[in-house]
Amino acid sequence: MKTEKCLADLQLEVIYNDKCIQCGSCGAFCQNIFYEGGKVNYKEQCSETVGVCYNFCPRSELNVPELDIKMFGKKRDNQALGVYSKAVKATLKKSSLKDVTAALLVAAMDLKAIDCAVVGSAKVDKSIDPVICTKTDEILANAGERKGFGPLVQMAGNAIRKKFEKIAVVGRPCHAQGLVKIRTSKDFLVNQDKIALVITQFCLAQGKGCPVCLDYTGEFADISIDAKSGEALIRTELGQKVLDKAAKAGYIEIADADIKGMENKAMNKKTSNFKKVLAKNNDLLAADYVKVDMAWLKSLGEEPKKT
């Protein structure tokens, strides 16, 4: 369902409320929005009442159960890690492929499951400067984890406009949150079927919008991977095909994952950051039949006063 809100609401609720993580979803399909110096900017004040910017932003609303159903066809059994079909530990076997994420992208290219990959440029160190890689060499030149933040999702929109047919995006969990709203939207048709594969790297970043982030692994990706340990969650059929191809080609080796370890890290992040989400809400909280004041909710954690 479209939400009748626009750029002004996005500014008020997300950007000026310190929840923006510069993911680029708001500007992916709006030429009025651009990103400069780590900020969302716009060319002119906009009179659109139902903004694609507001509707695609992962911080305007993130209805997790609904997105689980839309993306995976079912709700999650695992509250820490989200919907996944397989957990593995992947180790790089062919060192020329640089790391497991790059090996997966090369395997996806081999399969012709993707014709380009949007990744952060290795040339820029302190932020994510997105580039479109069309060849294996370019993927390998930009392998590795990027520091900082950047509008990868906007570049995925550019890749669609450049007529790529099967686009991969490698980003953080918040990029996948914007992308899942785009990929599953029936309200705004923007050729989103061209986004074929989303790979996330596990994330404990501490940028401006991160204190309210509840996603450690990238719960709406096709493959979520810990760039350091190689532990990975396979969430979709295509994700499984890509992993199998990488293993069969001898790019990676697969072993059992430490699921408990992943769950612990994910739950630590969720519980600590959810308190910050609640703290930001000074209004009413609705649950079942009742609406309660936030002060009342916070009082539940306090010791009863002695009478």
Ligand code: SF4
């Ligand atoms: S879509 Fe991303 S970049 Fe745009 S306001 Fe929302 S969080 Fe910020």
Ligand code: SF4
């Ligand atoms: S913690 Fe990571 S995934 Fe979450 S908002 Fe920050 S950068 Fe994005």
